[in-house]
Amino acid sequence: MRDSDDRTTVQDTRGMRRRHFLAGAATVAGGAILAACGGDTVPTATTAASSAGATKPAASAATTASTASTTTAPTTAPAAASAAAPTTAPAAGAASSVVASAAPAASGATGGQISIYWTKPSTIHPLFSTAGIEQGVERQMFGALMRMNDKLEPVPDLIEKYDSSADAKVWTFTLKKGLKFSDGMPLTAKDVVFTFERAIDKRTGSYWRSRLLIIDGAADFGDQKTDKIKGIEMPDDLTVKMTLTTADGVWLQTISDFAGLCILPMHILKDTAPDQMQKAPFSFAPTPTAGAFIYSDWKADQYLEIKRNETYTAGPKAKLDKIFCKVLTQQDVGIAQLEKGEIDLMVVPVTEADRLRKNATLTVTSTPAPSVSFLALNIDRPFFKDKRVRQAMMYAIDRESIVKEILKGEATVVNSTIIGPEWMGTPDGLQAYKYDTSKAKQLLKDANWSASQKVALMYTPGDKINDALVPILQQQFKDAGIALDLFTVDSPEYNRRAVTGATPQAAGDFDIALVGGGVFRQDPNVSAKYFETVSFTPAGANYGHYTNPMVDDLFKQGRSTTDKAMRKQIYTKLAQIINDEVPWIYLWSPNSIHAYNKRLVGFKPPSYATHLVWNAEEWSVTK
Amino acid sequence: MLLMGLLLSVRTEYAVGQYLLRRLAISIPVLIGITLATYVIVNLAPGDPVTALISPEAASSLGPDWVAGQREALGLNKPLPVRYALWLKEVVRGNLGFSLQDRQPIGKKIAERIGPTFRLMFTALALAILIAVPVGILSALRQYSALDYAVTIFAFTAIAVPGFFLALAAIYVFSLKLGWFPTSGMNTVGKPETLGDSLRHLVMPATVLGLAEAAPLIRYIRSSMLEVKRQEYVTVARAKGLRESAVIGRHALRNALIPLVTVVALSLPRLLGGTVIIEKLFAWPGMGTLAITAVQGRDYPVIMAINLITAVLIVLSNLLADLVYAAIDPRIKYT
Numbered sequence: 005m006r007d008s009d010d011r012t013t014v015q016d017t018r019g020m021r022r023r024h025f026l027a028g029a030a031t032v033a034g035g036a037i038l039a040a041c042g043g044d045t046v047p048t049a050t051t052a053a054s055s056a057g058a059t060k061p062a063a064s065a066a067t068t069a070s071t072a073s074t075t076t077a078p079t080t081a082p083a084a085a086s087a088a089a090p091t092t093a094p095a096a097g098a099a100s101s102v103v104a105s106a107a108p109a110a111s112g113a114t115g116g117q118i119s120i121y122w123t124k125p126s127t128i129h130p131l132f133s134t135a136g137i138e139q140g141v142e143r144q145m146f147g148a149l150m151r152m153n154d155k156l157e158p159v160p161d162l163i164e165k166y167d168s169s170a171d172a173k174v175w176t177f178t179l180k181k182g183l184k185f186s187d188g189m190p191l192t193a194k195d196v197v198f199t200f201e202r203a204i205d206k207r208t209g210s211y212w213r214s215r216l217l218i219i220d221g222a223a224d225f226g227d228q229k230t231d232k233i234k235g236i237e238m239p240d241d242l243t244v245k246m247t248l249t250t251a252d253g254v255w256l257q258t259i260s261d262f263a264g265l266c267i268l269p270m271h272i273l274k275d276t277a278p279d280q281m282q283k284a285p286f287s288f289a290p291t292p293t294a295g296a297f298i299y300s301d302w303k304a305d306q307y308l309e310i311k312r313n314e315t316y317t318a319g320p321k322a323k324l325d326k327i328f329c330k331v332l333t334q335q336d337v338g339i340a341q342l343e344k345g346e347i348d349l350m351v352v353p354v355t356e357a358d359r360l361r362k363n364a365t366l367t368v369t370s371t372p373a374p375s376v377s378f379l380a381l382n383i384d385r386p387f388f389k390d391k392r393v394r395q396a397m398m399y400a401i402d403r404e405s406i407v408k409e410i411l412k413g414e415a416t417v418v419n420s421t422i423i424g425p426e427w428m429g430t431p432d433g434l435q436a437y438k439y440d441t442s443k444a445k446q447l448l449k450d451a452n453w454s455a456s457q458k459v460a461l462m463y464t465p466g467d468k469i470n471d472a473l474v475p476i477l478q479q480q481f482k483d484a485g486i487a488l489d490l491f492t493v494d495s496p497e498y499n500r501r502a503v504t505g506a507t508p509q510a511a512g513d514f515d516i517a518l519v520g521g522g523v524f525r526q527d528p529n530v531s532a533k534y535f536e537t538v539s540f541t542p543a544g545a546n547y548g549h550y551t552n553p554m555v556d557d558l559f560k561q562g563r564s565t566t567d568k569a570m571r572k573q574i575y576t577k578l579a580q581i582i583n584d585e586v587p588w589i590y591l592w593s594p595n596s597i598h599a600y601n602k603r604l605v606g607f608k609p610p611s612y613a614t615h616l617v618w619n620a621e622e623w624s625v626t627k
Numbered sequence: 628m629l630l631m632g633l634l635l636s637v638r639t640e641y642a643v644g645q646y647l648l649r650r651l652a653i654s655i656p657v658l659i660g661i662t663l664a665t666y667v668i669v670n671l672a673p674g675d676p677v678t679a680l681i682s683p684e685a686a687s688s689l690g691p692d693w694v695a696g697q698r699e700a701l702g703l704n705k706p707l708p709v710r711y712a713l714w715l716k717e718v719v720r721g722n723l724g725f726s727l728q729d730r731q732p733i734g735k736k737i738a739e740r741i742g743p744t745f746r747l748m749f750t751a752l753a754l755a756i757l758i759a760v761p762v763g764i765l766s767a768l769r770q771y772s773a774l775d776y777a778v779t780i781f782a783f784t785a786i787a788v789p790g791f792f793l794a795l796a797a798i799y800v801f802s803l804k805l806g807w808f809p810t811s812g813m814n815t816v817g818k819p820e821t822l823g824d825s826l827r828h829l830v831m832p833a834t835v836l837g838l839a840e841a842a843p844l845i846r847y848i849r850s851s852m853l854e855v856k857r858q859e860y861v862t863v864a865r866a867k868g869l870r871e872s873a874v875i876g877r878h879a880l881r882n883a884l885i886p887l888v889t890v891v892a893l894s895l896p897r898l899l900g901g902t903v904i905i906e907k908l909f910a911w912p913g914m915g916t917l918a919i920t921a922v923q924g925r926d927y928p929v930i931m932a933i934n935l936i937t938a939v940l941i942v943l944s945n946l947l948a949d950l951v952y953a954a955i956d957p958r959i960k961y962t
Contacts, residue, residue, distance in 0.1 A: 117817050124920055126680065134681055209700050211685075216694055223652045279700075284729040304739040305912030307816050328816045330910075333920070337910050340810040341799055495682075496674025496925050504678050504694050521682065542691040 006345040071175035076542055079450040101280035114323045118604055119307075121350030122329035122340040128299070128308065130266035131203055132208040140265040140615030141329055145310060147295040147318055148264025149177050149196065150256050154618065156374060156425075156526040156611040158260035161266060161565070162191070162294065162318050172251040179242045180316050187268050187292035192383050198270035201225065202237055207278040212265060215258050220247045245541040252564070257526075263615055267294060295455035296322045296621035305331050323606075323624040327617065342366065342599060347348060349600040351613045354414040355468050366599050370414055371609040372524040373596040376421050379461070379477075379518055379589035380502070384511040387457055390547070395437070396447035400484035401477060402439035407592055410472045415592040422535065422579035424525030427568050431579035444484035453485065460491040463518035464498050488516075506541035516589075519547065523612075524593070528575035532559040535582060560586035621626045632633075647946070654942040659715075661938045662931065666711045669922075669930050675703055676727040679925045701727050712929060724928040728920075731931045736917060741899075743813055744913035747832055747906075748898040754837030755844055756891070762841075763848025764880065770853065778845060783833040785842035793835045801831060811910040830910040836902060840894065847890050851884040885956055892948035896940035 006049075123137055130142040143161070151161040160166070161185060165326055167176040177451035203212040204219070206226045217223050221234025235247035250254065259265045267290055276284050291299045296316050301309040308329040312322045330337045330347055339356055341347045343363060352360060352368075361368045379397075381388045388394060403417045419434045459604040461477065463470055474490055481488040491514075493501065506512040522545075524530050533539050537556050558578040562571050596613035603626045610618040636762050677697045698704055705713075717724055722731040766778040802810040814820050816829075855861065856879055864878045865871075899914065905914035914933065921929035953959045 119816055126924075134685060206696065207698060211693075283725065287729070288731065303912070304736065305916050306813065309816070326817060330812070330816060330912050331912070332811075334907050334910065336795070337811050337908060340803060341812075341910075343803060344806075344810050346810060346815075348810070443717065493673070494923065496672075496676075496679035496923075498674075499678035499681065500674045504691070542694065 006122070023373075030469045036129065039517055049487075053446035087480055094236050103134070108216065108318075113481040113624060114321075116326055117326040117328065118324055118349065118623060118625065119328040119329040119330050119379055120618075121332055121342070121347055121348040122308065124305065124331050124333055125308070127282065127287045128290055128302065129282065130262075130450055131208060131212060131268070132282050132287065133262070134211055136614035137614045137616070138511045140610070140612070140617050141308065141310070142266050142290075143263040143615075144297045144617050144620055145299060146266030146268070146291060147183075148260065148266050151264040152260045152578075152615070154611050154616070156523060158256040161264060166256070168255075172253050172255070175246045175248070175249050175255055177244045179244075181242065181319050183294055184315050185292040185294045186313050186315055187269075188315065189269065189292070191267060191269075191272050191294045192241045192306045194241070195267050195270045197233075197236055197238055197242045198274065199265065199268045201233060202268065202273070202278060202281065203265065204233065205278045208281055209279070211262070215261070218248050218250065218252055218255075218258075220249050253399065254527075263612075263618070271596070294318070295448075297327060297617075300326065305330060322621040324620070325486060326618060329345050329617075342601070345601060347601075348604045349598065349607060349616055351616070352597050352599045354412050354469055354595070354597055357414060357599075358412060361597045365601055366598060367602055368599045369609050370418065370595045370597050372525065373594050373613060374424070374523040374611065375521050376418055376423070376524050376593050377415075377460045377518075377520040377591040378421075379516050379591065380514075381586075381588060382511050382515055382517075383548040383550045383587065385459075385515055387453075388515075390451040391585055392447040392451040394589070395584075396451070396453070396484060397481070397486065397589050398586055399440045399444035399487065400435035400480050401445065401589065401591075402441065402480060403591060406473065406476060410469060410476070411592070411594065413579045414593075414595040414597060417592050418590050420579040420590060421522065421524045421531045421588075422575050422582075425527065428572055428575060431576040433576070433580050434583040441480075441483050448485050455485055455487070458489055459485045459515040460489040461515040461516045461518060462491045462493060462498065462501060464495050465492045467482070503541045503545075503548055506549075508543065512547065517547060522593070528571070528578070529559065529562055531578075531582070532563075535559070535587060548587055550585075552581070552585065555581055555585075634924055643950070647950075650946050650949075654946075657942065658841055658935070662715070662718075662935055663711065665931060665934045666714070666927075667707070669925075670707055670710075671925055672836065672925065676701060676925045676927065677703070677916065679923065680728065686930070714928065717934065723932040726921075726929050728924045728926045728929075733929055734930065737905045737936070738880055740913050740917050743911060744899060744906075744915070746813075747830065747836065747911055747913060750829055750833040751836035751840055752891070752898060753860055754833060755840035756887075757849055758837065758841040758889075759844035760884070763845040764852050764875075764883070766845065767849045767852035767856065767883075768875065777847075782842040782845045783910050785838050789904075790835060790839050790902070791904045791908060793838070794832070794905055797831050799906070811908070813911060832905055832911060836905050836959055840898075843889070844890060851886045852879065855879045855883040858882070885952070888951050888955070889948045892951070893941075895944045899937075910913070918956055 043333055051604065122141075123135070124132070125138045126135070127133055128138065128142060128145075130139065130146055133139050147162045147292050149161065149163050150158040150166075153159045161582075162179055163177045164180045165178050168174065177196070179191070179193065179196070185191055196212065199214065200219070201218065203210045204216050204222045204226045204229075206213065212555055213226060217226070219233060219235040221230060221232075221236075224230045225233040237245045237247075239245060246255075252258070271285065273281070273284075276286070288302050289299060293299065294313075294316075296313055296319065297310040298313045299308075300311040301307075303309075308331075309326060310329070311326045313326060314321070316322070324417065330341070332341065332347075336351065338350050338424075339352060339360070342350055342352075343360070343366075345365060357370065359366055360366050381397075383389065383396060407413060407415045418430075419436060420431065422428060422431055461474060463474060465471055477489060478488045501513045502519075503512060504516050522530060533545045535546060535550055535552075535555055536544065536559055537546070537551040537553075540551075541547055542551050555578060558574055560580070562574045562578070565571060565574075596609060598607070598609050598613070598616075600607050605624045605626060606619065606622040608619055610616060675698070677694055680697075681694075690707045702710065702713075714724065723737070723775050725731065726736060754765055762778055766775045771777050796812050801807045809815065809828055811828075813825070813828050815824050818824065858879075861874060861879050864874045869878075903915040905911070906913045907919065917929065920926070921933065
């Protein structure tokens with residue numbers, strides 16, 4: 005069973021946010037590396053691409069990267085001239101121009117192979133993949149305009165630079181020079197346009213379509229009313245200009261979502277009809293591609309083998325010869341293989357973390373996941389209308405002890421979903437809802453809660469944490485006077501009841517649903533998707549159809565400015581409201597635990613737990 | 628009818644062909660009935676392939692249009708009888724259709740997985756027979772001896788202990804602690820495929836499965852042997868003054884093994900359908916793994932295809948059992 009974190013998505017974060025571009029490469033003498041820029045001062049310059057020579061580990065923290073003097077001089081890079089001068093721009097309505105290139109060159113010898121835990125892919129075609137674990141690997145194979153780094157920030161991948169117009173409506177992407185597919189054919193703007201066209205075409209049935217409809221003329225093209233997308237132009241072979249119907253400060257996040265919109269080889273796929281794309285053999289043997297690794301072999305239910313792309317020009321070539329993505333549907337099997345050294349890397353459940361830490365061959369990392377676990381309450385149910393009932397449920401659960409005992413301390417209790425990024429932090433003035441059964445009882449009494457009222461908790465069994473959690477919830481709710489029924493369903497039925505069966509008028513068919521997901525640490529506006537009235541399921545993720553005009557208004561305000569101080573104020577107020585109103589029962593934000601064999605060098609925990617290979621081009625093996 | 632009777636009376640060889648034809652003809656409505664029932668049942672399962680493919684998070688970012696579009700593209704909007712008729716039409720033409728999960732042709736998916744399943748299942752079955760025949764016979768010949776009790780205890784334990792427990796225990800002991808065998812998989816990835824490597828991967832799953840298969844076989848053989856031992860012809864053979872080894876080996880054993888044919892033949896479809904749990908625990912890329920992911924993904928055409936194949940195998944192996952039975956036991960006649 006895939007955990008929900010596999011498929012979290014990052015769209016709908018419309019506010020400007022901190023951009024944090026890393027200048028990976030060294031610059032020529034005195035070249036400044038400006039690492040980070042706030043959302044209020046539009047991101048600026050970075051440096052030239054260097055395809056070789058630099059010795060800094062990639063994407064290392066900004067502080068280390070800025071010590072440019074320690075790096076060796078790069079080879080001359082085409083972008084050098086244009087890259088030097090930072091274009092600082094005032095916040096609102098300013099044009100931004102970024103030339104960026106994470107051109108890392110990690111240390112470590114070339115050669116060797118690594119096996120990672122993978123689950124059964126439904127496809128290896130980036131237009132159709134729905135799981136993060138597939139998407140991460142696809143981005144390594146194909147390359148994308150933008151990709152997601154380990155801090156949930158979009159960074160350039162195949163492009164040399166991008167520009168946006170003052171109103172964030174027109175975006176221009178310039179591809180790196182000399183990009184090639186692995187069959188030697190050049191990758192040009194034509195391939196980019198082709199990819200966008202196929203993604204938008206309704207007949208293709210791509211996962212990407214709905215999020216790209218903001219491009220001017222995309223809807224008409226998708227319905228075959230036009231034969232070109234009006235908002236996508238190709239001034240030359242290396243440049244793609246996109247015009248959006250409305251300003252979108254998070255367009256870069258959108259196209260770097262799902263690990264990044266991968267670029268398809270037009271010369272191979274142009275004769276495949278859109279509705280035949282998913283069926284085509286390319287879906288399980290994608291070749292040629294333009295990423296750091298390319299397809300090598302696929303053995304059904306055994307493994308996907310990818311190998312170093314020897315013709316890769318978008319950055320330094322990968323070091324590893326091969327990566328095997330082993331299809332292991334059973335977590336226990338994966339752990340046994342990890343302990344035995346048959347695989348080198350996997351996401352492990354918190355329950356195994358301590359045991360694996362004792363294993364001398366493994367390194368175990370723990371990083372806060374961007375997601376939150378919560379109980380979604382169906383506010384359409386009359387018995388959840390009273391806020392005091394919902395508050396009572398918060399008091400009824402001993403979250404601290406559960407985190408300590410069941411999650412082995414690998415989670416942080418949260419009292420709202422506004423939990424990041426750094427500039428936002430955890431808002432002040434939130435009710436902590438410390439475990440207090442008598443307070444819960446009192447609130448229920450005030451709300452005239454009937455002891456005979458039964459509520460059902462819907463969840464998918466099979467997850468060790470959830471299976472241990474639900475009986476405790478049941479007991480603690482019972483102590484407070486709430487009769488909780490446990491209602492187990494498998495995931496197709498769960499999704500139908502929670503989301504796709506909902507209508508704009510009525511929430512899904514459940515009382516309480518146990519949910520985990522979201523990328524809340526990326527931006528406070530991510531919460532909009534879960535609490536705004538326009539985000540009622542099935543159009544958004546407002547599972548319980550919670551509605552509050554004040555909340556709607558605050559989210560709107562938060563998106564309309566890029567001033568961080570102001571945004572912090574707005575979202576603090578918002579957090580206080582949703583903390584008091586309790587549209588959900590907030591539980592905790594878990595940590596992602598990665599365990600890897602010490603022979604793997606260069607692994608960094610990804611921002612989405614399942615994007616294991618996000619920086620695989622930097623990996624090497626000892627010995 | 629007249630012609631048939633005529634043929635029967637003229638050449639007895641036709642009897643087998645006749646019998647076969649009739650049995651096969653009867654099996655067609657049976658198969659249609661099975662597929663119809665399965666089709667209805669799998670479609671009654673809550674949720675559908677689209678909700679199985681995406682998480683709530685994803686569904687909420689894609690919007691209802693995407694979900695509706697996918698349902699239409701997958702043909703889920705058509706009424707159930709129409710979908711069944713379309714499916715049946717394609718199957719009759721030999722087309723098992725496409726998987727709803729990955730849109731790959733099902734014939735290809737099954738072809739890729741039947742090999743690994745064959746490899747595991749036939750090894751396990753051979754192992755089971757090799758263990759069960761001598762042990763069952765010894766157990767019967769020394770009825771109520773210490774050996775008999777030990778075998779009985781072993782057999783009942785092996786039947787009672789679930790396969791997943793044996794599998795996990797084997798992985799823990801022989802792989803993690805002793806390091807004799809790899810934990811799972813069919814080959815070591817990244818190394819050229821060698822016979823030795825394949826065998827090392829095969830040992831644990833085949834043994835776990837073979838033991839589980841052997842246990843009931845031992846019981847069958849034991850009771851069959853006990854029964855035969857008391858037959859008059861065995862007494863007669865002894866009375867003739869034959870050596871005990873000849874009595875058992877030539878007269879009793881052959882007859883005692885006849886029921887084995889049925890048991891083994893009827894276990895074939897189950898084994899070829901793949902054992903979900905063993906395949907899952909040993910990450911074996913076979914039919915069981917395909918079946919479980921199809922069910923979890925509400926992949927109706929794949930579920931139907933596996934079901935159909937299993938049904939056909941059951942019909943065929945029943946037939947096979949009957950034919951072999953008749954061939955080795957002259958008391959049985961085609962009727």
